[in-house]
Amino acid sequence: MKDRQIIFGFATGTIVACAGLAIISFSQTGWNLLLVGVALVVLASLEKAKSAKAAHKVNILDSAPPCQIGGKDPAGV
Amino acid sequence: MIDIVIAFFALGIIASVVKSRFEFPAGLYQTLSIFLMLAIGLKGGIALADHSSPSVAGQALVVIAFGLMLPFIAYPLLRFFGGLPRQDCASIAAHYGSVSVGTYAVAVAVLESRGIAYEAYFPLFVVLLEVPAIAVGIVMADRSLLAKSRKLVHEVVTSQGILLMSGGLLIGFIYGEHAASIKPFFQDLFHGVLALFLLNMGMIAGKKLGELKNSSVFILSFGVLMPLIGAILGGLTGSLIGLSTGGVILLSVLGASASYIAVPAAMLEALPKANHSLSITSSLAITFPFNVVVGIPVYVSLVQWLS
Numbered sequence: 344m345k346d347r348q349i350i351f352g353f354a355t356g357t358i359v360a361c362a363g364l365a366i367i368s369f370s371q372t373g374w375n376l377l378l379v380g381v382a383l384v385v386l387a388s389l390e391k392a393k394s395a396k397a398a399h400k401v402n403i404l405d406s407a408p409p410c411q412i413g414g415k416d417p418a419g420v
Numbered sequence: 421m422i423d424i425v426i427a428f429f430a431l432g433i434i435a436s437v438v439k440s441r442f443e444f445p446a447g448l449y450q451t452l453s454i455f456l457m458l459a460i461g462l463k464g465g466i467a468l469a470d471h472s473s474p475s476v477a478g479q480a481l482v483v484i485a486f487g488l489m490l491p492f493i494a495y496p497l498l499r500f501f502g503g504l505p506r507q508d509c510a511s512i513a514a515h516y517g518s519v520s521v522g523t524y525a526v527a528v529a530v531l532e533s534r535g536i537a538y539e540a541y542f543p544l545f546v547v548l549l550e551v552p553a554i555a556v557g558i559v560m561a562d563r564s565l566l567a568k569s570r571k572l573v574h575e576v577v578t579s580q581g582i583l584l585m586s587g588g589l590l591i592g593f594i595y596g597e598h599a600a601s602i603k604p605f606f607q608d609l610f611h612g613v614l615a616l617f618l619l620n621m622g623m624i625a626g627k628k629l630g631e632l633k634n635s636s637v638f639i640l641s642f643g644v645l646m647p648l649i650g651a652i653l654g655g656l657t658g659s660l661i662g663l664s665t666g667g668v669i670l671l672s673v674l675g676a677s678a679s680y681i682a683v684p685a686a687m688l689e690a691l692p693k694a695n696h697s698l699s700i701t702s703s704l705a706i707t708f709p710f711n712v713v714v715g716i717p718v719y720v721s722l723v724q725w726l727s
């Protein structure tokens with residue numbers, strides 16, 4: 344679900360930025376729209392990076408042997 | 421250069437961001453809202469007395485259909501991409517299907533400052549667009565609620581926005597040109613009162629900016645995309661029913677706006693389990709500032725360019 348939300352953010356940012364670019368050709372108001380679009384794309388990228396980092400962390404924890412989690416070997420070895 | 425009333429909105433945001441100790445006196449926001457709603461209603465009613473014709477009734481029907489359509493666009497976006505619970509989706513969709521009188525007032529001020537003519541009976545459409553989305557939102561959340569909720573109907577019909585605007589419309593319509601004695605108060609002071617209203621709205625939006633840190637990029641994107649969809653559809657509907665350039669701009673603005681007064685109260689009553697903070701953050705902290713600062717100038721330029 345998180346992926347869908349991020350895709351939505353990317354898509355919206357891109358659409359808004361493109362609309363801003365198109366409007367710039369006949370009105371200065373397009374700059375604001377372009378700015379909003381770019382901001383959304385940047386925020387979506389940050390969120391993607393954040394969720395990728397979190398997923399990586401979970402993978403490391405899942406793949407690590409039990410003794411390495413928490414720094415104590417349950418078998419006492 | 422941005423419109424002078426929008427500059428007051430920016431001042432309000434700055435005052436809030438720099439944590440100024442300046443506070444609006446208690447009750448002034450309510451007073452300003454009452455003034456704006458009555459002024460908009462009265463102006464529309466007086467104009468309607470001059471222009472009432474079957475064609476206006478036809479336009480009104482199309483505008484209601486437009487209002488019913490918007491939640492059906494918002495709901496699937498919220499459900500499919502956002503993965504939000506059904507009640508939250510329905511509540512947010514109702515907010516975006518209804519309209520914001522504050523945003524409408526800003527659009528009117530912008531049109532008047534630029535000398536763009538519009539249908540003076542437009543407040544009729546504002547009143548008509550307030551209600552349908554609430555019913556659609558409730559049906560989306562739980563169909564059985566609509567039959568049960570007599571209290572809700574009372575809540576909606578007697579809400580400040582509906583009561584004052586439709587009351588103003590009716591009084592203006594009945595008295596027509598005889599309302600001249602109160603015109604200086606309600607019309608000449610309109611822009612000044614709107615500036616004060618926006619100063620306060622800027623402060624409220626500024627305080628809500630902090631909450632955006634906790635919002636996902638999805639809600640931010642939705643709060644920007646949905647007004648653009650509404651504006652495009654509003655523009656198309658306005659052209660379809662033969663409105664003037666100013667009228668098309670206003671219907672775009674109404675389509676783009678999201679309610680933050682009438683609908684939150686109704687949704688609180690009808691869907692108590694919905695996340696109301698999400699819907700009010702989206703409509704008040706994202707869509708309202710977006711429309712005021714970015715959207716309205718874009719809609720004006722776009723419609724003028726196309727026409």
